[in-house]
Amino acid sequence: MFRSHMDRALQEARAAAARGEVPVGAVVARGATVLAAAGNRTRELSDPTAHAEMLALRAACAAAGSARLPDADLYVTLEPCAMCAAAIAGARVARLYYGAADPKSGGVAHGARVFSHPQSHHAPEVYDGIAAEAAADLLRGFFSARR
Ligand SMILES: [Zn+2]
Numbered sequence: 001m002f003r004s005h006m007d008r009a010l011q012e013a014r015a016a017a018a019r020g021e022v023p024v025g026a027v028v029a030r031g032a033t034v035l036a037a038a039g040n041r042t043r044e045l046s047d048p049t050a051h052a053e054m055l056a057l058r059a060a061c062a063a064a065g066s067a068r069l070p071d072a073d074l075y076v077t078l079e080p081c082a083m084c085a086a087a088i089a090g091a092r093v094a095r096l097y098y099g100a101a102d103p104k105s106g107g108v109a110h111g112a113r114v115f116s117h118p119q120s121h122h123a124p125e126v127y128d129g130i131a132a133e134a135a136a137d138l139l140r141g142f143f144s145a146r147r
Contacts, residue, residue, distance in 0.1 A: 082107030099135030
């Protein structure tokens with residue numbers, strides 16, 4: 001039975017904001033089971049690759065002992081960037097659910113459109129606009145507070 005993990009991803013995004021990170025959260029799940037959840041930690045880890053999706057995928061792959069998660073789904077509050085989209089394709093994630101669109105840095109529906117390239121080894125089923133308002137509100141609040 002379908003169960004959305006976007007609420008959990010939003011929790012991770014809020015926790016990221018509380019740490020002073022750009023509020024993006026991600027969950028890797030197999031059905032109702034959460035395999036890993038993470039928020040952005042690029043500042044904390046001084047690591048430009050420490051996006052929520054990358055951290056959640058790394059943790060889920062490590063736990064599974066496999067670089068591929070063909071029966072897993074990834075939920076993320078913001079459209080993944082090109083780097084994360086490539087990692088999602090590499091992990092053979094079955095379905096991608098994301099919240100807010102990201103015309104500035106997104107790499108799925110914007111920019112590189114990674115999954116539509118013949119060089120993409122795998123394209124997940126993509127569902128966008130899931131809890132998009134809540135995810136966008138978090139980002140707007142975060143950036144307006146910093147201005
Ligand atoms: Zn990313």
